[in-house]
Amino acid sequence: MENYDFKIFSGEDKNLGKKLRDFCLQIIQEVYWYSYRKDWHNDIDTLFKSEGGMYAQKERWCFFYIEKDGTIIACWGLRNIQTKLWYTERFTSRYSDINTIGSIWRFYIVKDERWKSLWKKLYQRVEEEAEKFWYTHLYLHCSDAHIKVKDFWEQQWFQIFEKDYEQDGIHTLHMDKNL
Numbered sequence: 001m002e003n004y005d006f007k008i009f010s011g012e013d014k015n016l017g018k019k020l021r022d023f024c025l026q027i028i029q030e031v032y033w034y035s036y037r038k039d040w041h042n043d044i045d046t047l048f049k050s051e052g053g054m055y056a057q058k059e060r061w062c063f064f065y066i067e068k069d070g071t072i073i074a075c076w077g078l079r080n081i082q083t084k085l086w087y088t089e090r091f092t093s094r095y096s097d098i099n100t101i102g103s104i105w106r107f108y109i110v111k112d113e114r115w116k117s118l119w120k121k122l123y124q125r126v127e128e129e130a131e132k133f134w135y136t137h138l139y140l141h142c143s144d145a146h147i148k149v150k151d152f153w154e155q156q157w158f159q160i161f162e163k164d165y166e167q168d169g170i171h172t173l174h175m176d177k178n179l
Helices: 014-032 038-048 053-057 085-093 117-132 147-155
Strands: 007-008 062-068 071-080 101-109 137-141 161-168 170-176
Touching: 007 137, 014 038, 014 062, 014 071, 038 101, 062 117, 062 161, 071 117, 101 117, 137 147, 147 161, 147 170
Parallel strands: 101 137
Antiparallel strands: 007 062, 062 071, 071 101, 137 170, 161 170
16 A cells, blocks of 8 residues: 655745646546636635635645646635625525535545545545544535445445536535534
8 A cells, every 4th residue: 555645835936836736637637528717716826825715825825736656636625605796695504603614625546546535534634634623514516427426425425415407417515514
């Protein structure tokens, strides 16, 4: 079993930020079949900004990545659910304290590594960081078009609480979990 070195993106290296952004967009194109959309991908646009981007700037936010032989093979971001205003408005009634809700973003792994032990190790690290940040719940969304992804999250005790945004018969599944 491989020993993976989790690295945190500090925001200081703009070239690394650009590589992380490009990696995210590559996986999005491969898995979800669509290209860049500013309204959906503005968080990864900030990875190479001079201030280090949204993940590097805020308390209780982080962006991790893993390299293998100098190539990025996985990444994920963790931030408060309030970073998406409409989520805050939409889910306020679901959660008693929106400040305690961590949301998982950009949980991407290259195809060759995707269903190996890395997937679970990456998620275990998400939970460790979420607990350090005093989050009591984790939120994520995924597509119902990717059954293995949905099944993985359900195996980690995430539950679907809402389904929406039908596009070409594909729905977004909103999932969460108590920590």
